């Protein structure tokens with residue numbers, strides 16, 4: 001009725017299948033293997049309750065007040081320390097910017113950096129909400145195949161060379177080097193260094209999304225690419241959603257001051273600043289060691305759930321399927337026999353009481369029609385096997401038609 005009043009930009013907005021499935025499955029008798037929700041058991045409820053009471057007792061005049069756009073100064077100092085615990089050095093609070101979830105950082109930075117037609121390297125598959133945040137800028141996506149070791153760097157360098165030969169440089173690469181969403185892959189330290197060398201050689205930025213950097217539960221979490229960045233070429237984002245609570249809506253950026261300055265200008269127009277109370281709660285959670293002390297429990301729970309899901313897939317999935325074996329994060333990515341279209345199959349799965357995210361939305365070109373993303377962090381342990389069993393039944397039914 002009122003479409004005629006909408007700006008031309010709105011036609012580039014695309015829904016998040018993850019958000020839609022969250023709505024669709026909420027309150028239904030469906031085992032959801034879809035949304036990447038943390039296990040509520042991992043929320044340090046008692047600690048957050050105590051912290052909130054203390055914050056309102058000691059800082060109410062600041063915690064309930066408007067605060068600075070880049071983030072509260074004391075909190076940014078704590079974020080320098082938290083970033084250092086991931087191996088990032090040579091930074092201070094001027095390199096830190098606090099956002100409403102790291103999703104806001106993605107959206108703001110893509111709007112600050114991308115012009116129509118800019119060449120952007122993305123993993124295939126990659127995080128669908130990042131693709132959607134980029135789409136409104138109408139970049140030219142250059143997809144790089146994700147192997148079991150992460151993005152194929154030989155393919156990447158070949159495509160960068162081709163792009164340059166056609167007179168169009170690459171502007172940036174959006175990459176999730178650790179426990180990737182949706183593939184679950186983790187790049188080696190050697191490949192991280194090589195990717196940075198390629199970015200320096202061909203002069204493009206690296207946008208490093210480290211949403212799961214703290215959630216490696218098998219072996220050590222490799223240092224982020226940002227740890228090797230000596231010139232400010234890497235823009236690093238992370239989030240409290242997986243290590244504290246997503247409902248607090250808190251993320252942060254580590255970047256060269258040139259980018260931080262632009263983010264401040266942009267955010268003044270979006271929401272003025274990130275909620276003050278959430279910042280004070282997270283600041284105290286860092287100071288009191290609540291986050292660091294809780295990580296082993298989170299990693300233990302997710303490793304156990306990953307093992308249960310892998311065993312169920314091994315048991316029930318049909319021949320001709322293959323899947324990733326993540327060392328961290330929340331997801332397993334599966335490739336089914338070519339005949340299967342997982343988007344078309346979703347309705348039948350929902351009827352059997354199980355949900356997943358069809359894989360095509362994680363590809364810039366919507367390929368991957370026979371793929372799916374499976375979340376193991378949110379379902380209860382006893383639901384994981386039953387969910388995979390229901391899903392496997394749906395797949396076998398689809399194969400028999």
Ligand SMILES: Cc1ncc(COP(=O)(O)O)c(CN)c1O
Nearest residue numbers: 101102103127181211239241251
């Ligand atoms: C790779 C990646 N990046 C960013 C986000 C956004 O998370 P948040 O806004 O809660 O920080 C997510 C959430 N699933 C994610 O998986």
Ligand SMILES: O=C(O)/C=C/CC(=O)O
Nearest residue numbers: 018019034035036037181
């Ligand atoms: O499932 C994901 O990857 C993201 C979860 C955040 C959301 O609920 O949109």
